[in-house]
Every structure is written in C-alpha cells, then in structure tokens.
Ligand SMILES: Nc1nc2c(ncn2[C@@H]2O[C@H](COP(=O)(O)OP(=O)(O)O)[C@@H](O)[C@H]2O)c(=O)[nH]1
C-alpha cells in the first residue's frame with residue numbers, strides 16, 4: 001500500500017522575488033530551515049559579499065572576468081544585470097534534481113523569473129512578496145544596516161520598477177507580519193506539491209488501485 005508521501009513527483013522550481021528589503025532572504029532562510037525537501041539554488045554574483053554572507057552558501061561570489069567566462073561557457077540557466085552587478089543561476093544539477101523530485105528555491109528577480117518560465121514552465125511556481133508600504137521598505141533596508149545610504153537610495157529607486165512586475169507572478173503575498181507571511185508561503189509550496197500534473201507516481205498507483 002502506497003501512502004501519498006511516497007508517490008514519486010517532479011520537483012518544483014520555487015521562485016521568490018520582491019523589491020530589495022521586502023523579505024525574500026528572510027522567507028528563504030525560514031523555508032530552508034523548516035522544510036527538508038527544498039534546497040537553495042545558489043546564484044553566482046559579481047556583487048561583493050555583505051557582512052555575514054558566506055561564499056558558496058549565500059552566493060558564489062565571483063569576479064567580472066570569472067562571470068564573463070561562465071557566460072561564455074554557457075554555464076548559466078539564466079542571468080541578469082541587477083543594480084550595478086550581474087547575477088546568474090548556474091545550470092549544474094537543477095534539471096536532473098527536478099526529475100528526481102528535488103525542489104529548488106530561487107531568490108531571483110523578475111528577469112530571471114521570466115527566463116526560467118521560458119525554459120521550464122511546468123516546474124516553475126513563482127511568488128512575489130510586497131512590502132506593506134514603501135516607508136516600511138525603506139525602514140527595513142535601514143534596519144538591515146548592510147548597505148550604504150547611497151545603495152539604499154538606489155534600491156528604493158528600483159523598487160517601483162520591480163513592483164510593477166507583480167502581475168507576472170503566480171502568487172502575490174504582502175509581507176507585513178513575518179510569521180503570517182511565512183505560513184502563506186509554506187501553504188503555497190505544500191499545495192503546489194500536490195498538483196496532479198507533478199505527481200508522476202499517480203498513474204501506476206491508480207492502475208494498481210483499479211486492478
Ligand atoms: N536573475 C537573477 N536575479 C538574481 C539572482 N540572484 C539574485 N538575484 C536578484 O538580485 C537582486 C539583488 O540581490 P541582493 O544583492 O542579494 O540584494 P537583496 O535584494 O537585498 O537580496 C534580488 O532581486 C535578487 O532576487 C540570479 O541568479 N538571477
């Protein structure tokens with residue numbers, strides 16, 4: 001007798017986007033800590049590490065020359081210019097992992113989201129986080145205290161442009177209270193795992209059921 005959790009399914013590319021400071025990193029860390037079935041897709045970036053960020057865990061921090069070389073060798077699933085730097089998703093093990101039922105979490109912007117959808121629509125699920133207000137967004141960037149005033153100003157300028165892409169996402173969640181937002185993000189992931197089209201183990205299960 002199979003119980004549903006043992007039925008095979010395809011993995012999900014679970015994408016979290018938001019304007020900078022709205023809470024993607026916070027939600028990602030909570031999700032990775034609470035859910036054993038999802039792994040972070042670690043991006044490569046030419047941006048310098050922030051205090052507390054670890055190479056290979058938060059990002060692969062690479063030089064401009066190394067990033068050029070990776071683009072040249074077609075090492076990226078997708079890449080984009082964001083702010084003054086480049087960010088990209090290394091191809092690596094993602095395709096194979098999805099086939100084996102591994103879920104991946106992507107903390108990427110709207111440009112990367114569009115590219116992933118073009119490459120693999122069936123496995124992508126995208127969630128856009130909104131701040132409760134622009135004043136709250138600025139205050140979060142200031143409280144995080146990891147960027148200079150100049151960088152914060154440029155991130156606030158970009159916020160309106162990023163927010164304008166909200167309607168391209170499957171789900172939109174307002175991150176007002178952290179815990180409430182996290183419950184919603186988890187519910188989305190749980191429900192998406194149950195989608196009939198992802199559950200490749202259903203056909204043999206139902207066949208056996210009917211015999
Ligand atoms: N397209 C794309 N965007 C990325 C990737 N990695 C990170 N980003 C986006 O780049 C932006 C800046 O990220 P970061 O410098 O870490 O600042 P944050 O917005 O405060 O987390 C965010 O919108 C990220 O979602 C990637 O691999 N591809």
Ligand SMILES: Nc1ncnc2c1ncn2[C@@H]1O[C@H](COP(=O)(O)OP(=O)(O)O)[C@@H](O)[C@H]1O
Pocket residue numbers: 018019020021022023024025026027140141143144175176177178181
């Ligand atoms: N719902 C929330 N209420 C108050 N502060 C929050 C909330 N969500 C995140 N934060 C704080 O806001 C700052 C920016 O969040 P972060 O997750 O780094 O955003 P992003 O990754 O989208 O740039 C962090 O200091 C984080 O602790």
